[in-house]
Amino acid sequence: MQVQEAETKQGYKGYNNYGAWLRQKYNGQRVFKVIVDGGFTCPNRDGSKGYGGCTYCNVDSFTPSVSRNNPSVREQVIQGVERARKGNKADKFIIYFQPNTNTYAPTHYLKMLYDEALSYHTEDIVGLSIGTRPDCIDAEKIALLESYTDHFDVDLEMGMESIYNDTLAQINRGCSHDDLIKALKLVEHSKLDICVHTIFGFPWETKEMMLRYAAEINRFPQIKFVKFHHLHIVEGSVMGVKYKREPFKVFSLDEYANFLCEFLPLVRPDLVIQRLFGLSDLELLIAPNWGLKKSEIQYYIDQKILKRGVVQGSAL
Ligand code: SF4
Numbered sequence: 001m002q003v004q005e006a007e008t009k010q011g012y013k014g015y016n017n018y019g020a021w022l023r024q025k026y027n028g029q030r031v032f033k034v035i036v037d038g039g040f041t042c043p044n045r046d047g048s049k050g051y052g053g054c055t056y057c058n059v060d061s062f063t064p065s066v067s068r069n070n071p072s073v074r075e076q077v078i079q080g081v082e083r084a085r086k087g088n089k090a091d092k093f094i095i096y097f098q099p100n101t102n103t104y105a106p107t108h109y110l111k112m113l114y115d116e117a118l119s120y121h122t123e124d125i126v127g128l129s130i131g132t133r134p135d136c137i138d139a140e141k142i143a144l145l146e147s148y149t150d151h152f153d154v155d156l157e158m159g160m161e162s163i164y165n166d167t168l169a170q171i172n173r174g175c176s177h178d179d180l181i182k183a184l185k186l187v188e189h190s191k192l193d194i195c196v197h198t199i200f201g202f203p204w205e206t207k208e209m210m211l212r213y214a215a216e217i218n219r220f221p222q223i224k225f226v227k228f229h230h231l232h233i234v235e236g237s238v239m240g241v242k243y244k245r246e247p248f249k250v251f252s253l254d255e256y257a258n259f260l261c262e263f264l265p266l267v268r269p270d271l272v273i274q275r276l277f278g279l280s281d282l283e284l285l286i287a288p289n290w291g292l293k294k295s296e297i298q299y300y301i302d303q304k305i306l307k308r309g310v311v312q313g314s315a316l
Helices: 018-025 071-089 109-118 139-146 166-169 177-186 208-220 238-245 253-266 294-307
Strands: 001-006 029-038 094-099 125-132 153-161 193-200 223-230 272-275 284-288
Touching: 018 272, 018 284, 029 071, 029 125, 071 094, 109 125, 109 139, 139 153, 139 238, 153 177, 153 223, 166 177, 193 208, 193 253, 208 253, 223 253, 238 284, 253 294
Parallel strands: 029 094, 094 125, 125 153, 153 193, 193 223, 223 272
Antiparallel strands: 001 029
16 A cells, blocks of 8 residues: 655755644654545546546546555555555554545445544544545535544645636636635635645646735635645546647746745745645656656755745745
């Protein structure tokens, strides 16, 4: 089972990074995310919202290869925890339902699945993290997730991707920015920790357009975590087919790091940044392939931020 490292060794990096936040919150213990595939599909694939999915998406590109073999939730949790304990000396775990749309089922079914995932190694599970689309949550599902907050930290992660409806239409997202705003209103006073993720680098969006994402995120105090990704083109996606036929400009690592250096000063300083970039399996990645491992990319970006003296929120 793949385990996502949720802790870094570095201290302050010029931005409010998730590794440091976790260390502080859990008194220095090593906390790892264990990715679980609940066997969900996606309304943007099965026809209820659309077919073919978002044009950049190949679900396999963000599904750990072991989870793709469809072991049960129980096996995924047990094996994921053991792997993280042995391989990463992890102390505590966050169960992360990541692939596809993890609230796309009736609430009673969701309860059964989440209950199952949280029923093993319970003493060492500290959190539940649910990835979904903004148009796939409602008051009942929020109440279900809130019911776990007595014992676990629960975060609900929703794809913002772009703040522009034109972009969302072009990428066949099947929902609008207004859907995200509605979802954010629904969770406004909930006990859930809200995370949104964005993608930078759609070829038709200018730098100025992307920099405006920050103000849009900042205006929702209920957002606690953010994940920033650069656009990467993967095999099995509609965009991958288009890119191979007619390649378009994607970020180089240096360009992306420089972009982040301009972006971070605009980001509310209390927002916790879970990720600054995404990386799919190399065998699925078409572009950009920066030829570096995840840790090397992280180091490059962190060094750039430090060298340029960037401080999150300093331009606000
Ligand atoms: S990115 Fe998410 S919402 Fe879009 S097709 Fe893939 S799983 Fe569905």
